[in-house]
Amino acid sequence: MRSSSRSTPFRPSLICLALAAALQAGSAWAVEPFPVKDIRVEGLQRSDAGTVFASLPFRIGETYSDEKGAAALRALFATGLYKDVRIDIDGNVVVVIVEERPVIANIDFVGLKEFDKDQLVKSLRDFGISDGQPFDRALADRAEQELKRQYLTRSLYGAEVVTTVTPQERNRVNLSFTITEGSAAKISEIRINGNKAFSESTLTGLFDLNAGSWLNFYTKADRYSRAKLDADLETLRAYYLNRGYLEFNVESTQVAISPDKQDITVTINVKEGQPYTVSSVKLEGDYLGKEDDFKTLVQIKPGEPYRAETVTQTTRAMSDRFGTFGYAFAKVEARPEIDRVNGTVALAITADPARRVYVRRINVAGNTKTRDEVVRREFRQFESSWYDGRKIKLSRDRVDRLGYFSEVNIDTNEVPGSADQVDLVITIKEKATGNLQIGAGFSSADKLSLSGSIKQENVFGSGNYLGLELNTSKYSRTLVVSTIDPYFTVDGISRYIDVFYRTQRPINSQGEEYKLVTPGASIRFGVPFSEYDTVFFGIGFERTEIKGTNLPVNYRNYVTEFGPTSNSVPLTIGWSRDSRDSALVPTAGRLTSLNFDWGITGEAKYLRTNAKFQQYIPLSKRFTFGFNADLSWGKGLGGHPYPIFKNFYGGGLGSVRGFDQNSLGPVDVTGAYIGGNRRFNMNAELYLPIPGTGNDRTLRWFTYFDAGNVWGENDKVTADSIRASAGLGLTWVSPVGPLKISYGTPIRKKPEDRIQRLQFQIGTAF
Structure with a gap:
């Protein structure tokens, strides 16, 4: 008697169907439970028998049953190492017969010009495609799609990828991706619809993306990228918000590519709204009895156009000022009250200082070479002192100016069980200084x-x-x-x-x-x-x-x-x-x-x-x-x-x-x-x-x-x-x-x- 299942390639759903069919077949497939006298594994070429034994839900001397056989098949297929698995019963001996998946011996790219090979190898590794890994045709298909996606980020919409699998000895395969890159699609036109206050040329001049600049051979600014377009849209939004257009909105964007996949047209539909002038600015909330001090930080002047950047600078400056008094978690928000009839906006700046805290401990993390003291001696915020946001920023800048680190970050962590203490963690990333x-x-x-x-x-x-x-x-x-x-x-x-x-x-x-x-x-x-x-x-x-x-x-x-x-x-x-x-x-x-x-x-x-x-x-x-x-x-x-x-x-x-x-x-x-x-x-x-x-x-x-x-x-x-x-x-x-x-x-x-x-x-x- 034997219990078997096949799947080429592996599909968990097929296993379930096969097992269900086996159970419905009745006693013709059923195996009476019996004590296992021995377990044999056949068909192995590269992998270790221990991998098979570790996946089996039974051992020698234990009782074998159909349920355990089905569980063994599921576990073995789940490893992804085997193309086919069968379990045969020979008396009281369980024989596990496997057909191993081929292993990728080498990955190569033909026709690669736009990317560095190592960059694509790393990208494929994230999909499980790398030297020494089992080969799965489904994963290879996904790898093709990933390579095409990488080319789309460079505006190479006509790129074609063909995968060639070449069998090698010892059940190995060489994987080759033949790439026809083609020429990059270029932005032929950027249109903005709905603009009235500013000309289209003024607005498109704000963008990093452009059409037809003579320096595009160097800047590649005519290569479409969704990330670049999003950044340009934020620049456009900031331009309007800093000129009083408080209700400006980008309603939609359309990106159209020509049939030959060489020209791209970007259309941006905007709604400007009306410009607003600041009518008044008032402070609300708790300012620690220092309202006059905080008023000096207000950069927004009544009678001037509403400027989002100035509002942000004001609230940030106030948050930083709270930080100098030890209030690390102060919240400062600007609430606009819009009068559409008169085209004015009244700003209410609300402050909640929360609680005052002091720094319990300063920890240095990420330094594998540089001594702690080299970092700590640049700090102007001290342990067991009141939290001072200005000193913390100065400390971070001083550490960064050392030039020994590629990244310097400071995190503020609350101390569990204490409402008035925080720990500072300065995380650094070493870089070569030789x-x-x-x-x-x-x-x-x-x-x-x-x-x-x-x-x-x-x-x-x-x-x-x-x-x-x-x-x-x-x-x-x-x-x-x-x-x-x-x-x-x-x-x-x-x-x-x-x-x-x-x-x-x-x-x-x-x-x-x-x-x-x-x-x-x-x-x-x-x-x-x-x-x-x-x-x-x-x-x-x-x-x-x-x-x-x-x-x-x-x-x-x-x-x-x-x-x-x-x-x-x-x-x-x-x-x-x-x-x-x-x-x-x-x-x-x-x-x-x-x-x-x-x-x-x-x-x-x-x-x-x-x-x-x-x-x-x-x-x-x-x-x-x-x-x-x-x-x-x-x-x-x-x-x-x-x-x-x-x-x-x-x-x-x-x-x-x-x-x-x-x-x-x-x-x-x-x-x-x-x-x-x-x-x-x-x-x-x-x-x-x-x-x-x-x-x-x-x-x-x-x-x-x-x-x-x-x-x-x-x-x-x-x-x-x-x-x-x-x-x-x-x-x-x-x-x-x-x-x-x-x-x-x-x-x-x-x-x-x-x-x-x-x-x-x-x-x-x-």
Whole structure:
């Protein structure tokens, strides 16, 4: 007698039908219960017999019955390992006969161009299709659909996927997906219906998606994506809500694709409603007796159009203010009362501070390398202190600015059984902080230069920095070994140590071969006087040697009087304050710094100072105005002239563009540009988005106005001596570093000036 069931491929419903049929067949299929003397498994090729035994609901010595046989079949099919399973009864021996499913030996893709292979392999793995897994035709069909779905996200609506299964030895198969990608469908038109207050071109100009931009080959902004469309619709909604259209609504969207699957038309139907003006703003609820304090946070003014963004900023600011008083769970809501007849809206801002809490414990999670103390020392919120939302945000920002982590999040958890306590959990995700770089750069001044560096910003998880840098620029060659201990003392005083060897070749017009060789070392300490202000103190040693023949007159005179070698021990005092939102692509904030170098002893005694001011002003979401002013001054001390090798230079990128690099200022009788002891630069730039790039700030063009010059000790600083230029340029945060290209025209110049209209460099700033 035997009990059997077949399923090819596996379908649980078929098993149930087969079992039901077997039970209805009566005693012809029934097996009298009997004690199992032995269990044999037949048909195994790869899987272990233990897998079969583990699925059986009976063991040797136990009683076998039809119910247990049916349960065994269900359990074995449920493993997904077997294409067919039978149970035969041979006397008191149960024989389990299995036919294993083939195993996937290899997955390959033919015709793949749009995606990286690893990306698709990971996507298929989520569907159970991967090397070493049992093959199921149904899963393969699902894999085809998943691959097509992936191509739909890239607007490749004509993509075709054909699956080929090739049997291999030992019941294995190779799985190959042959893909015909075709060309991407492109958005040919975006239409907006129902708009009256604003033109269609104005509204579609807000979108990241577009039709027909000349930069779409780079931005791919004409590739339709539902996620991108949803984001654009939110941008559209925000645009109306911030202009008084409180009842604006996107009623529907239609996406139509042409029969050849190459053109897409997007139609957006909107209902604008009427614009509303704020008639009044009142505070309701509990404001802890500090209504006057909270009123200063209200940015909504009666008589102005209703702006959703301003309302959100007000309620968020109030919630944050409650947080500074320890009310972590305060609720602040703005309730609009609409008067459609008069087109006004009265706002009632309701506050419920809930309960005041304090922080019981701060936990650090996710750090596998960085020590806890490196994270904790950045915290300004302390344990067993009242909850302060402002300090918590500051703590999170300080940890993020360390640069050791790709993600930094702080969660507030209530303490079970306590109404006035919370725990903070700061969850971090480590990232690689070691860096080995070998690169090349090209600039209009330096030509080809090679650079390399080995850096470790978080040595052994201690938060310390160690680095070796090398640069082979034509005019400035540098070898620097640096180390930084950001917490040299527990109070947060930082220590910087640099050992360097620099070779500089001043630019001149006669081609003289001479250079300045400067080995040296310095130690500096940074003392934080506030969360944003740091004062630096330091001392160093430098030895400068003027090498070469046929020196410019000023260099020859200096060597004649003081010799070719000069030693100096400079003291350094500096201050900086940086509130920019980004050091790489700033759009808001300010950078201010002031530095003094005082050569107190040696052959070179001098005082050298530099003051810098940068301000970035966001004119809109996509336009930024930047201003930079740089003032430098130097003077010789102790009866010595100012060392010529400490001169400042001007002209070119980083100074006054449109003039040849380092060509401004005094020129000696040989025509060499020798720089001066005074320098002034002023730069103004207006950053604008590249059409078609949306809000991408890594690629922008700009217009600029520069002014400045360099003066020697005997030169008179006059307005007439100021050089100026204007032009436009392109800035791009490229994979090899920030790239800046500018084309300018001098608008204030002298006949002897050297002009260079096109200039570019990788890694430059203002």
